Amino acid sequence: MDNRHNDRLTIEGGVRAAIPHDSARKHVSGEATYTDDIPVPDGTLYAAIGISTHAHARITSLDLVPVASAPGVVAVLTAADVPGHNDVGPILQDETIFADGVVEYAGQSIFAVAARTIEQARRAARRAIVEYERREPVLTIDAALAAERFVLPSRTIRRGNPQASLAAAPHRLRGTLEMGGQDHFYLEGQVALAIPQEDGDMMIYSSTQHPTDVQRQVGRVLGLRVNAVTVEVRRMGGGFGGKESQAALFASVAALLANVTGRPVSLCLDRDDDMIMTGKRHEFHITYDVGFDDDGLIRGIELVMASRCGMSADLSGPVNDRAMFHADNAYYLENVSITSHRLKTNTVSNTAFRGFGGPQGMMGIEWVIDEIARHLGKDPLEVRKRNLYGDTERNVTPYEMTIEDNILHQLIEDLERSSDYQARRAAIHEFNATSPVLKRGIALTPVKFGISFTATHLNQAGALLHVFTDGSVHLNHAGTEMGQGVMTNVAQIVAEELQLDIDRIKITATNTGKVPNTSASAASATTDMNGAAAADAARTIKRRLIDVAVERFRVEPSQVAFRRNEVVIGDRVMPFEELVSLAHAARVQLSATGFYRTPKIHYDAERLRGRPFYYFAYGAAVSEVVIDTLTGEYMFPRVDILHDAGNPINAAIALGQVEGGFIQGMGWLTTEELYWDEEGRLMTHAPSTYKIPACGDTPPDFRVTLLESGQNREDVVYRSKAVGEPPLMLAISTFHAIKDAVASVGDYRLSPRLSAPATPERVLLAVEELRARLAARLVQLQPIEVH
Amino acid sequence: MSQQIPISVNVNGTLYERAVEPRLLLSDFLRHELELTGTHVGCEHGVCGACTVLLDGDAVRSCLLFAVQVDGHGLVTVEGLAPDASSDRLHPLQEAFREAHGLQCGFCTPGFLMTLVAFLEENPHPSEREIREVISGHLCRCTGYQSIVEATKIAARRSA
Numbered sequence: 034m035d036n037r038h039n040d041r042l043t044i045e046g047g048v049r050a051a052i053p054h055d056s057a058r059k060h061v062s063g064e065a066t067y068t069d070d071i072p073v074p075d076g077t078l079y080a081a082i083g084i085s086t087h088a089h090a091r092i093t094s095l096d097l098v099p100v101a102s103a104p105g106v107v108a109v110l111t112a113a114d115v116p117g118h119n120d121v122g123p124i125l126q127d128e129t130i131f132a133d134g135v136v137e138y139a140g141q142s143i144f145a146v147a148a149r150t151i152e153q154a155r156r157a158a159r160r161a162i163v164e165y166e167r168r169e170p171v172l173t174i175d176a177a178l179a180a181e182r183f184v185l186p187s188r189t190i191r192r193g194n195p196q197a198s199l200a201a202a203p204h205r206l207r208g209t210l211e212m213g214g215q216d217h218f219y220l221e222g223q224v225a226l227a228i229p230q231e232d233g234d235m236m237i238y239s240s241t242q243h244p245t246d247v248q249r250q251v252g253r254v255l256g257l258r259v260n261a262v263t264v265e266v267r268r269m270g271g272g273f274g275g276k277e278s279q280a281a282l283f284a285s286v287a288a289l290l291a292n293v294t295g296r297p298v299s300l301c302l303d304r305d306d307d308m309i310m311t312g313k314r315h316e317f318h319i320t321y322d323v324g325f326d327d328d329g330l331i332r333g334i335e336l337v338m339a340s341r342c343g344m345s346a347d348l349s350g351p352v353n354d355r356a357m358f359h360a361d362n363a364y365y366l367e368n369v370s371i372t373s374h375r376l377k378t379n380t381v382s383n384t385a386f387r388g389f390g391g392p393q394g395m396m397g398i399e400w401v402i403d404e405i406a407r408h409l410g411k412d413p414l415e416v417r418k419r420n421l422y423g424d425t426e427r428n429v430t431p432y433e434m435t436i437e438d439n440i441l442h443q444l445i446e447d448l449e450r451s452s453d454y455q456a457r458r459a460a461i462h463e464f465n466a467t468s469p470v471l472k473r474g475i476a477l478t479p480v481k482f483g484i485s486f487t488a489t490h491l492n493q494a495g496a497l498l499h500v501f502t503d504g505s506v507h508l509n510h511a512g513t514e515m516g517q518g519v520m521t522n523v524a525q526i527v528a529e530e531l532q533l534d535i536d537r538i539k540i541t542a543t544n545t546g547k548v549p550n551t552s553a554s555a556a557s558a559t560t561d562m563n564g565a566a567a568a569d570a571a572r573t574i575k576r577r578l579i580d581v582a583v584e585r586f587r588v589e590p591s592q593v594a595f596r597r598n599e600v601v602i603g604d605r606v607m608p609f610e611e612l613v614s615l616a617h618a619a620r621v622q623l624s625a626t627g628f629y630r631t632p633k634i635h636y637d638a639e640r641l642r643g644r645p646f647y648y649f650a651y652g653a654a655v656s657e658v659v660i661d662t663l664t665g666e667y668m669f670p671r672v673d674i675l676h677d678a679g680n681p682i683n684a685a686i687a688l689g690q691v692e693g694g695f696i697q698g699m700g701w702l703t704t705e706e707l708y709w710d711e712e713g714r715l716m717t718h719a720p721s722t723y724k725i726p727a728c729g730d731t732p733p734d735f736r737v738t739l740l741e742s743g744q745n746r747e748d749v750v751y752r753s754k755a756v757g758e759p760p761l762m763l764a765i766s767t768f769h770a771i772k773d774a775v776a777s778v779g780d781y782r783l784s785p786r787l788s789a790p791a792t793p794e795r796v797l798l799a800v801e802e803l804r805a806r807l808a809a810r811l812v813q814l815q816p817i818e819v820h
Numbered sequence: 821m822s823q824q825i826p827i828s829v830n831v832n833g834t835l836y837e838r839a840v841e842p843r844l845l846l847s848d849f850l851r852h853e854l855e856l857t858g859t860h861v862g863c864e865h866g867v868c869g870a871c872t873v874l875l876d877g878d879a880v881r882s883c884l885l886f887a888v889q890v891d892g893h894g895l896v897t898v899e900g901l902a903p904d905a906s907s908d909r910l911h912p913l914q915e916a917f918r919e920a921h922g923l924q925c926g927f928c929t930p931g932f933l934m935t936l937v938a939f940l941e942e943n944p945h946p947s948e949r950e951i952r953e954v955i956s957g958h959l960c961r962c963t964g965y966q967s968i969v970e971a972t973k974i975a976a977r978r979s980a
Contacts, residue, residue, distance in 0.1 A: 056926060221860070
């Protein structure tokens with residue numbers, strides 16, 4: 034094959050090409066249209082929501098006359114004005130649009146107002162006179178546990194005999210790890226534009242990861258059939274799980290106001306209201322009782338996970354299920370029980386956030402392993418390796434799924450070598466021995482993350498493909514773009530399938546009228562599923578074109594091949610568009626739908642057993658930290674990551690997911706602290722008080738590598754692997770590096786007491802606490818660890 | 821209606837004369853009055869940097885200024901960065917952000933670009949540390965910043 038011929042085989046922007054994000058040019062020029070940038074029709078009204086100032090109270094009087102009489106106000110709505118169901122719960126119907134008599138968190142929507150300007154609407158909303166009869170709020174995990182307040186029943190997974198194994202184990206430790214939640218802090222806040230249509234139909238532009246959920250909810254709220262509501266989203270300014278179920282409330286309010294006024298209504302939340310009103314990552318307390326041998330091998334373990342779900346169920350069921358499914362992370366737990374409590378508190382209802390419970394589950398077991406190592410005086414990495422899942426034995430999860438694709442042994446070994454872990458660890462110990470104030474720490478932690486929605490029925494996707502007679506292609510699918518690059522990935526797959534340069538593929542806004550009954554863009558599987566659905570549609574079109582060529586030119590199907598914008602038919606070559614025109618003339622359909630359902634998965638939701646995941650994504654990270662023991666401040670001079678993205682569709686996009694996911698996870702475990710006051714009011718509702726990582730917080734030496742030999746063992750589209758969520762959990766290494774640095778203060782003889790997020794304040798307190806314990810121990814010479 | 825104040829402001833080379841309310845934010849003026857929606861609003865209190873524009877060449881946060889404060893001044897927004905609106909050409913910094921994947925969702929991108937344009941104007945050969953410091957006044961939730969630093973280095977190298 035000569036080079037010229039080779040060139041002809043390569044299209045622009047096919048699979049494996051690390052091309053820029055499809056919207057990159059529009060992003061840098063300011064032309065990319067986000068929901069609030071859509072030019073609105075004349076007469077559009079602007080909405081604001083009136084919210085509760087109490088975490089738990091009965092509304093004794095609601096005077097909205099001052100609101101209705103405020104300048105510019107056109108409509109005011111309360112629960113009594115909802116024509117359909119006053120509810121936006123995505124799974125259970127336990128969350129109102131407008132509070133009806135009782136408020137259950139500070140920030141809960143009570144009424145909405147539409148006015149001629151956004152300023153008028155926001156000012157008017159503050160004029161309501163609401164009288165409350167305060168009830169005692171239940172705000173914390175401990176208080177909810179004590180009061181036995183749950184949004185959903187507790188669940189337990191058990192295998193073997195953890196009780197007997199604990200009793201028989203040579204060593205035993207008990208404790209609790211507390212970790213906070215996290216605000217999504219998508220740069221674009223929640224926003225919706227509702228435009229009334231003829232016949233009472235409603236068109237909704239929504240910044241949502243789940244257009245179908247918005248469509249169904251708006252239909253239920255307005256009392257319309259689903260087919261009367263159309264939802265469209267071209268792109269979001271970030272989602273991270275915060276626009277999976279949360280977008281429905283705002284779209285519903287805009288739709289209600291549009292419905293009653295007959296005018297378009299825009300609802301764009303201000304940042305403070307967004308942070309106060311929307312759910313976050315679940316705060317967790319994980320209590321453990323672990324038995325192990327002299328090598329650190331876990332013989333038995335009991336884990337109790339208690340999560341703060343807030344005032345309603347939202348997605349807390351599947352989030353907590355996923356936490357349970359990741360309570361093992363990468364480790365074989367032969368005798369185990371995992372109990373999950375889903376607690377009801379008078380705080381905003383917590384929701385999906387990148388990792389969806391997985392990060393909290395993993396944090397628990399990584400902490401336990403670190404505790405075991407510190408108890409035995411071993412390197413935590415040694416204990417981690419000792420407990421890893423085996424390749425052919427010790428390879429069944431507590432939920433009875435056999436792990437068939439484990440690559441962690443090799444991956445960890447490679448990273449340990451490439452990061453120079455052992456030598457650096459020795460150097461750090463040497464440094465700490467002579468450095469009185471600054472202390473360094475290092476940790477390597479692995480990630481094994483299950484890919485698929487745990488609810489089997491959500492694992493389906495659809496696509497719609499039109500080919501036009503000039504050879505251009507219109508692509509639509511169920512995936513939504515939130516910056517993760519799904520539109521680019523799927524377009525590359527279609528370009529590859531049809532062998533067309535990617536500039537021939539028109540990427541179009543996700544729209545419920547084009548691909549219906551979709552699942553959320555979530556669970557990392559958006560490219561996996563929509564890419565496969567789009568490939569299915571492209572193959573259907575190709576088959577029809579091949580049939581045309583076979584009939585017209587009397588060749589065998591095997592003699593027809595698609596190559597770089599052309600079609601080879603026997604010894605004839607013609608432009609793609611020529612064959613398309615022939616097909617059109619022959620009255621052959623040039624539009625196709627595609628569909629995909631993830632194979633192999635099955636899951637008994639009652640028993641929490643089965644194969645909930647098609648496959649696992651793997652990675653590992655080494656983080657090094659230096660802390661100041663006088664102030665608690667710290668920085669991460671170096672981080673090394675080795676992550677398996679399979680054989681990525683677009684390696685640059687995959688790399689961006691790894692880097693960004695890691696930094697977001699680092700924020701969760703280090704600087705991002707959510708603080709509620711004693712009355713349950715969120716005090717950290719803006720970036721001035723809630724600190725997401727800035728560039729200065731990131732490691733100056735950040736070495737991120739995608740596993741070169743990466744190859745999905747399962748038949749995922751082009752053998753790529755989901756990469757949206759897994760890298761977030763690589764940041765568990767940052768927390769444990771901090772813990773390691775704190776431990777050096779006591780010469781590694783005591784284990785630090787640290788909770789997440791490890792803010793500088795908490796690091797300082799952990800250093801002080803450890804020093805105090807050390808002093809007491811030297812005085813009393815009493816053993817402190819539990820056995 | 822409250823009193824309206826006439827202002828005249830040059831934005832991206834075009835002179836606009838408008839009457840505005842005294843407390844209208846510059847960010848809202850740009851987005852709603854002039855329909856220059858490339859300037860994004862992320863936090864509305866000067867922390868995230870998404871709304872950054874150039875005021876007489878200096879990077880400023882348009883959510884912390886009133887429209888009346890820019891009366892008689894010159895502004896550049898992200899829409900005015902490219903050298904020639906009629907061609908496809910981008911500013912070297914825009915081009916570097918595009919090709920070096922210095923963005924994901926793109927919402928924070930215009931703000932980063934405006935700060936960096938002013939920064940590179942003053943300091944055409946910055947060290948990596950200087951780049952990291954100047955962009956630490958901006959928030960990006962997607963990228964983890966590495967690709968933004970890289971794109972800035974590329975742009976600086978090319979204009980060297």
